[in-house]
Amino acid sequence: MSYTPPSDPVNKVTNKTIKISQLCELCHSRKAVIKRPKNLQKICKLCFFHVFETEIHNTIVTNNLFYKGERVAVGASGGKDSTVLAHMLKYLNEKYNYGIEIVLLSIDEGIVGYRDDSLATVKRNQQQYQLPLEIVSFKELYNWTMDEIVATAGIRNSCTYCGVFRRQALDRGAEKLGIHHVITGHNADDMAETVLMNILRGDVARLEKSTAIITKSKGSPIKRSKPFKYSYQKEIVLYAHFKKLDYFSTECTYAPEAFRGTAREFMKNLESVRPSCIIDIIQSGENLVLKQKKVHTNGQQNSNKVAGGFVDGNRCTKCGYLSSNDICKACILLEGLERNRPSITLDNDSSVDGAARVMRQLEHMSF
Numbered sequence: 550m551s552y553t554p555p556s557d558p559v560n561k562v563t564n565k566t567i568k569i570s571q572l573c574e575l576c577h578s579r580k581a582v583i584k585r586p587k588n589l590q591k592i593c594k595l596c597f598f599h600v601f602e603t604e605i606h607n608t609i610v611t612n613n614l615f616y617k618g619e620r621v622a623v624g625a626s627g628g629k630d631s632t633v634l635a636h637m638l639k640y641l642n643e644k645y646n647y648g649i650e651i652v653l654l655s656i657d658e659g660i661v662g663y664r665d666d667s668l669a670t671v672k673r674n675q676q677q678y679q680l681p682l683e684i685v686s687f688k689e690l691y692n693w694t695m696d697e698i699v700a701t702a703g704i705r706n707s708c709t710y711c712g713v714f715r716r717q718a719l720d721r722g723a724e725k726l727g728i729h730h731v732i733t734g735h736n737a738d739d740m741a742e743t744v745l746m747n748i749l750r751g752d753v754a755r756l757e758k759s760t761a762i763i764t765k766s767k768g769s770p771i772k773r774s775k776p777f778k779y780s781y782q783k784e785i786v787l788y789a790h791f792k793k794l795d796y797f798s799t800e801c802t803y804a805p806e807a808f809r810g811t812a813r814e815f816m817k818n819l820e821s822v823r824p825s826c827i828i829d830i831i832q833s834g835e836n837l838v839l840k841q842k843k844v845h846t847n848g849q850q851n852s853n854k855v856a857g858g859f860v861d862g863n864r865c866t867k868c869g870y871l872s873s874n875d876i877c878k879a880c881i882l883l884e885g886l887e888r889n890r891p892s893i894t895l896d897n898d899s900s901v902d903g904a905a906r907v908m909r910q911l912e913h914m915s916f
């Protein structure tokens with residue numbers, strides 16, 4: 550059986566007759582060109598754009614992510630997720646009149662050959678989407694670049710340093726802009742991976758928070774949200790590809806954290822057998838009812854009580870930023886780094902240059 554579809558400028562059907570079995574399962578008129586990774590439905594490009602955009606709009610509306618007049622900072626790394634996020638928020642904001650003001654906020658971790666190239670993409674996105682851009686660097690905030698950190702502390706814990714500093718840097722960048730809402734491109738795959746990792750580590754405190762679409766620490770004026778919480782990574786990539794978005798696709802120079810890498814691989818294997826497992830894991834995480842925490846005789850809950858009497862939402866006594874301890878994790882990491890900073894005797898002899906100068910500096914270096 551065959552069918553002559555109406556003219557379709559997007560799918561550009563050259564052969565006018567399409568077998569019924571090739572028709573889009575949603576509109577039943579255009580040729581299906583995609584098998585949706587989320588549910589294996591065969592659909593056309595136009596229907597894919599429509600369902601994908603509508604699902605994200607529904608997530609935003611159902612969870613009251615924005616209020617009219619709100620200024621929001623999109624964590625923009627130049628990668629696929631945050632590029633699609635910036636594009637999508639601009640598009641939905643105009644289509645549904647959310648009334649939000651969007652600013653791109655990028656953190657330059659100082660990774661030569663990776664972040665400098667991806668930031669060039671963000672700068673192009675800024676032009677393409679006509680959005681303001683703020684770049685904050687690790688160097689200006691911490692006086693360390695990730696390259697220097699890896700050279701000093703090794704590659705093994707690079708994700709820990711990068712994650713802790715970037716999280717705080719996003720808050721500090723937003724504060725600098727007077728913005729109280731940071732939006733990130735974390736997707737369903739990231740979230741399912743995190744749930745799995747927290748279960749495997751028995752990290753109950755993090756498990757409780759890991760599926761929240763909005764997170765906010767007590768005492769912090771800055772909230773974070775993840776509108777792609779239910780969006781599959783593969784669909785985000787497909788959307789970027791079909792919309793011909795300009796994004797940076799190289800992996801970070803430093804290897805992903807070993808445990809996360811293993812969890813990611815495991816999730817991918819599960820997904821290939823059962824695509825719905827990503828959403829299923831997120832839903833399981835959302836529906837987990839955790840055992841009541843033990844209450845101390847003084848009435849305080851276990852999780853809130855930490856050494857020094859600090860609870861989540863206090864300020865670090867060193868840098869003044871949010872911390873659940875006396876001193877925040879960023880300051881603890883910085884202290885360790887400073888102790889090990891290579892002390893370089895600067896060679897002011899301008900007669901030697903290039904490799905000879907570097908060799909001379911290396912000879913003076915001590916760790």
Ligand SMILES: Nc1ncnc2c1ncn2[C@@H]1O[C@H](COP(=O)(O)OP(=O)(O)OP(=O)(O)O)[C@@H](O)[C@H]1O
Nearest residue numbers: 624625626628629630631632654655656733734735
């Ligand atoms: N350097 C950065 N500057 C600003 N935001 C960032 C940066 N790195 C990550 N983010 C934010 O955190 C989200 C998750 O980051 P992650 O490192 O998991 O990268 P990812 O999954 O590859 O995302 P992307 O494709 O956007 O790079 C990103 O989508 C982005 O919103």
